[in-house]
Amino acid sequence: MIRTIRTEEITKTIKEMCIEANHYLSKDMDKAMKEAVDKEESPLGKQILHQLQDNLQIAGADTIPICQDTGMAVIFVEVGQDVHIEGGDLEAAINEGVRQGYVDGFLRKSVVSDPIIRENTKDNTPAIIHYSIVSGDKMKITVAPKGFGSENMSRVFMLKPADGIEGVKNAILTAVKDAGPNACPPMVVGVGIGGTFEKCAIMAKHALTRNMEERSAIPYVKELEEEMLQKINDLGIGPGGLGGRITALAVNIETYPTHIAGLPVGINICCHVNRHIVRTI
Amino acid sequence: MDKYINAPFCSEDIKDLKSGDYVYITGTIYTARDAAHKRMYEALEQAQELPLAMENNVIYYMGPSPAREGRPIGSAGPTTASRMDKYAPSLLDLGLKGMIGKGKRSKEVQEAIVRNQAVYFAAVGGAGALLSKCIKKSEVIAYDDLGTEAIRKLEVEKFPVIVVIDSQGNNLYETAIEDYRR
Numbered sequence: 001m002i003r004t005i006r007t008e009e010i011t012k013t014i015k016e017m018c019i020e021a022n023h024y025l026s027k028d029m030d031k032a033m034k035e036a037v038d039k040e041e042s043p044l045g046k047q048i049l050h051q052l053q054d055n056l057q058i059a060g061a062d063t064i065p066i067c068q069d070t071g072m073a074v075i076f077v078e079v080g081q082d083v084h085i086e087g088g089d090l091e092a093a094i095n096e097g098v099r100q101g102y103v104d105g106f107l108r109k110s111v112v113s114d115p116i117i118r119e120n121t122k123d124n125t126p127a128i129i130h131y132s133i134v135s136g137d138k139m140k141i142t143v144a145p146k147g148f149g150s151e152n153m154s155r156v157f158m159l160k161p162a163d164g165i166e167g168v169k170n171a172i173l174t175a176v177k178d179a180g181p182n183a184c185p186p187m188v189v190g191v192g193i194g195g196t197f198e199k200c201a202i203m204a205k206h207a208l209t210r211n212m213e214e215r216s217a218i219p220y221v222k223e224l225e226e227e228m229l230q231k232i233n234d235l236g237i238g239p240g241g242l243g244g245r246i247t248a249l250a251v252n253i254e255t256y257p258t259h260i261a262g263l264p265v266g267i268n269i270c271c272h273v274n275r276h277i278v279r280t281i
Numbered sequence: 282m283d284k285y286i287n288a289p290f291c292s293e294d295i296k297d298l299k300s301g302d303y304v305y306i307t308g309t310i311y312t313a314r315d316a317a318h319k320r321m322y323e324a325l326e327q328a329q330e331l332p333l334a335m336e337n338n339v340i341y342y343m344g345p346s347p348a349r350e351g352r353p354i355g356s357a358g359p360t361t362a363s364r365m366d367k368y369a370p371s372l373l374d375l376g377l378k379g380m381i382g383k384g385k386r387s388k389e390v391q392e393a394i395v396r397n398q399a400v401y402f403a404a405v406g407g408a409g410a411l412l413s414k415c416i417k418k419s420e421v422i423a424y425d426d427l428g429t430e431a432i433r434k435l436e437v438e439k440f441p442v443i444v445v446i447d448s449q450g451n452n453l454y455e456t457a458i459e460d461y462r463r
Contacts, residue, residue: 041461042457042460042461044301044303044443044457047303048405051405051408051411051441052405052407052408054408054411055405055407055408055409055410055411055412056410058410058411058414059356059410062410063349064346064349064355064356064409064410064413065346065355065356065409065410066356066407066409066410067356067358067406067407067408067409068343068344068345068346068355068356068357068358068409068429069344069358069360069409070346070356106346106347106348106349106355107346107347108344108345108346108347108355108356108429109428109429110344110429118316120427120428120429122428147407149360149361149383149384149406152361180384180385180454181383181384181385181403181406181454182361182363182383182384182385184383184406184407234462234463235458235462236458236459236460236461236462236463237458238457238458238461240383240403240405240406240443241383241384241403241454241458242403242443242445242453242454242457243453243457243458243459243460243461244461245461271406271407272407273407
């Protein structure tokens with residue numbers, strides 16, 4: 001059976017999600033941030049984490065964005081193959097939702113129309129949209145506004161197969177060390193291993209949207225996630241990069257088959273304002 | 282230790298500020314980030330006047346989200362300072378005394394800080410809602426066309442920052458991490 005979804009509904013949903021994501025952390029992130037306060041040993045680190053708790057409280061109560069960098073709107077859209085979209089162009093409907101969310105929601109417009117000429121588009125469009133076609137008659141939308149303090153510290157490494165898992169570990173630690181205070185720790189580290197050059201980067205981005213309490217279903221990947229979280233926290237970077245135990249809240253890793261000649265590793269770093277919300281329409 | 286200081290700064294205040302101090306700033310500071318710095322730099326290259334005097338002033342690397350009605354400003358946390366590294370030494374040589382941002386600085390900036398007896402502070406990144414509460418007034422004074430990147434004059438009250446690089450060149454990002462590395 002074909003199910004019809006109107007573009008107006010898509011626009012309205014995206015608009016609401018952009019506003020919500022920028023004012024309230026998802027429950028899993030909120031919980032991770034609260035736990036971090038208890039775990040941190042450095043007095044300054046603890047003070048910073050308390051400030052971030054106050055910040056979240058004020059953001060929600062007074063409707064002020066958690067961070068002034070309300071990000072570039074990254075949107076994952078999983079379209080059921082039995083969905084028929086009516087009312088116009090899907091991409092235009094998504095961008096219209098972003099436009100309305102950022103303009104009506106008093107969010108910052110941080111997008112320039114050309115990377116060299118750099119003129120602000122004044123409505124935060126276009127969004128970065130990743131589509132996939134899946135089975136079913138629903139549309140699952142994930143909105144993940146991404147700030148660029150941490151985005152700028154993200155990396156892709158094209159390792160050799162001989163580098164193996166040790167090479168992957170070194171790549172992750174190198175990216176986190178280089179990011180240091182610039183990426184607004186405590187951070188969340190999204191990693192994509194395998195695929196191609198672009199596939200590993202998209203997996204790394206997608207990994208950031210995973211529920212913070214979920215570990216990979218693949219046993220060696222789960223182990224790697226836990227080991228890397230420990231190793232990153234042993235770097236001592238700490239909240240705000242000013243020393244401490246909590247440098248990262250989670251390491252989320254996705255994998256994919258790759259070529260006999262390659263071992264691509266994408267590392268997408270996100271600050272503690274790791275915004276990701278999901279709705280299904 | 283906790284310290285209270287008024288902006289614009291005077292040289293005695295700066296000498297007292299040590300890497301690791303928690304400082305509350307009250308007074309007038311100015312915002313400028315990437316695009317405003319590029320314009321100021323180009324103005325200097327063409328021997329034109331800057332839209333604000335650098336002498337004793339503090340620049341906050343920040344581009345706010347829009348203010349809701351009845352509020353002076355929207356979310357207002359620091360942006361990454363290293364993107365201003367190319368431009369900062371020239372401004373420090375003109376008398377700029379304080380920079381507020383987040384993240385590492387280049388060797389050239391660190392040298393210019395010591396040479397000019399200035400200071401680099403970090404505000405807590407991602408605490409834009411909290412920090413906006415310490416901003417009592419905001420007015421665009423130059424480059425209005427740059428939107429969030431325009432130069433704003435801010436009146437701040439007990440604005441919380443941490444001294445990262447002091448006038449002697451001590452750098453908290455380098456020293457603090459050592460204590461917690463395993």
